[in-house]
Amino acid sequence: MKYLQLFIFILINSLFVAKYGSRIFSEYLFFVAAYILLVIAFFFLIEKKKNFIDKIPFKAVYFTLLTLGVLGSLSLLIIIDPYALNADRWSAIHYFIEYLFAGQYPYAAQTHLGGYGSPFPVWQFLHIPFYLLGNTSYAFAFSFALTAGLILWLTKSFRQASLFLFFLLLSPAFWYEAAIRSDLLYNIVLCLLVIAVIEKKQITISSNAWMLGIICGLFLSTRLITAVPFFIYFFRSFLNTKLKFQVIFVGTILLVFVLSFLPFLLWDGEMLLFFHYSPFVLQARQGTSIELIAVGVLILFLSFRWKDFSRYCGIVSICLFVLMSVTFLRHILTNGFYFTLFESGFDITYFSTTLSFVIFILSGAYVSREKDDVNSKD
Numbered sequence: 078m079k080y081l082q083l084f085i086f087i088l089i090n091s092l093f094v095a096k097y098g099s100r101i102f103s104e105y106l107f108f109v110a111a112y113i114l115l116v117i118a119f120f121f122l123i124e125k126k127k128n129f130i131d132k133i134p135f136k137a138v139y140f141t142l143l144t145l146g147v148l149g150s151l152s153l154l155i156i157i158d159p160y161a162l163n164a165d166r167w168s169a170i171h172y173f174i175e176y177l178f179a180g181q182y183p184y185a186a187q188t189h190l191g192g193y194g195s196p197f198p199v200w201q202f203l204h205i206p207f208y209l210l211g212n213t214s215y216a217f218a219f220s221f222a223l224t225a226g227l228i229l230w231l232t233k234s235f236r237q238a239s240l241f242l243f244f245l246l247l248s249p250a251f252w253y254e255a256a257i258r259s260d261l262l263y264n265i266v267l268c269l270l271v272i273a274v275i276e277k278k279q280i281t282i283s284s285n286a287w288m289l290g291i292i293c294g295l296f297l298s299t300r301l302i303t304a305v306p307f308f309i310y311f312f313r314s315f316l317n318t319k320l321k322f323q324v325i326f327v328g329t330i331l332l333v334f335v336l337s338f339l340p341f342l343l344w345d346g347e348m349l350l351f352f353h354y355s356p357f358v359l360q361a362r363q364g365t366s367i368e369l370i371a372v373g374v375l376i377l378f379l380s381f382r383w384k385d386f387s388r389y390c391g392i393v394s395i396c397l398f399v400l401m402s403v404t405f406l407r408h409i410l411t412n413g414f415y416f417t418l419f420e421s422g423f424d425i426t427y428f429s430t431t432l433s434f435v436i437f438i439l440s441g442a443y444v445s446r447e448k449d450d451v452n453s454k455d
Contacts, residue, residue: 078391079124082438085398086244087116089428089435093249096418096425116247120439123240135235142242143225149246150218150255157256159214160189164426167214167258169194173201174208182345184356195359198337200264200299217255220263221245227270231277231444240440248436250429261300261426266433268296268303269390272310276386276444282315286322290329297330298337301360302430305376305400306393312380363427364404372400386444387437394434401427 094112098105123130159167165188172186173194183201187193194201207215224245229238245251254262271292282289289311296303315323341349349355364372376396383389405425408417416422 078388079438082391082394082435083116083120085394085431086248086435086439087113089398089425089431090116090247090249092418092425092428093253097249097253099419112249119243119247123441130236133236135239139225139229139235139239139242142239142246143222146221146225146242146246147218149252150221151215153252153256154212154214154218154258159258162257163190164257164259165190165192166260170196170201170204170213170260171208174205174213177201182341182348184341184349184352185345193354193356193359195356196260196300197298197356197360198341199295200260203299204260214258216260217258217263220267224263224266224270227274228442231270231273232442234443237440237442241436241442244436244439245432248432250426250432254426254429257426259426259429262429262432264299265302265306265430268299268306269433269437271296272306273386273444275310277446279446282311282318282322282326286318286325287329290326291333293326294330294333295337297334302397305396306434309376309380309383309393309396310389312377364400365407368400368403368407372396372403375399387442390434390437394431394438397431397434398428401430 091109091113094109095105098108102108168188168190169186169192172188173183173196176186177183184194204213204216207213207219225238225242228241229235232238232241251262253259275289275292280289293307293311296307311326315326318326338349350357352358379392379396383392404427405417405423408423412422418425
């Protein structure tokens with residue numbers, strides 16, 4: 078499983094190196110090759126040189142990487158003019174909140190590039206504190222710090238937490254997301270971490286259907302893509318749960334999801350549901366019906382194929398990678414490889430949804446369940 082995850086990690090990040098490196102250097106393939114060799118070298122150093130790795134002071138490394146990630150992302154916010162960016166995920170959130178506070182219909186807000194926002198209400202509301210601080214993109218640095226803290230708490234290991242942060246910072250995709258003030262990567266990272274907390278606490282549908290339903294409903298009201306990791310995690314146990322708890326779980330998910338949209342439905346239902354650029358349309362337009370059905374069958378099949386949390390992360394990464402890849406390949410067949418990758422044929426940042434699950438496995442992370450006696454803090 079680790080070698081497959083290494084391949085996915087290298088392939089995704091090589092796409093970023095190739096696409097954006099080509100805009101700076103004519104010999105961008107040299108940098109792609111150099112990056113691949115660098116990642117492989119680090120991976121085999123970690124895997125094969127156990128004696129050397131064991132001597133590293135991971136506590137110091139952890140806090141160094143934490144500082145680098147926070148200060149590095151904040152520096153990019155200061156250096157780069159957001160209005161000069163040809164990416165508008167940040168302004169989709171910023172202008173939504175600005176319209177909301179001005180008493181105007183938020184989903185009518187256009188981005189600085191003239192587009193419309195696709196994030197669902199809960200994700201928009203979570204950025205209000207950062208908007209009040211003066212910049213919704215502060216959420217990127219905050220989420221990185223939160224990730225660092227939670228991954229340490231989950232694994233009980235400075236080594237595993239450090240390696241998780243290391244691979245994250247080794248990803249050009251991470252730095253690109255920070256540079257363009259995107260919220261996609263940390264949306265999925267937070268999804269992984271919440272599921273990991275559920276795993277650690279051993280919370281089940283039978284023991285707390287209401288709470289899990291609320292959590293799933295809230296995440297579903299961030300982006301539809303979050304349904305994939307939650308479905309894979311809960312589906313098998315859902316089938317083995319009593320009907321009473323199944324109804325409570327599903328009913329709570331639907332109730333929370335609908336309630337999050339209710340104010341906007343009452344405000345302007347026609348625009349929310351039937352506007353050509355409504356958030357539902359924007360989030361569902363990436364794949365064709367055939368692609369979504371095919372990937373849905375794969376997700377359904379693989380949801381039965383995991384036994385531990387690391388295996389679960391591998392299954393999710395494969396499903397998300399396939400989901401993005403089939404759309405990517407369709408664009409290549411339709412518009413050609415060069416246009417799809419190097420111009421505006423496909424937004425490769427969608428591949429970032431896979432990275433957090435891939436990195437969890439590459440870092441050797443292990444969620445120490447509360448009932449286990451795991452106290453190692455190397």
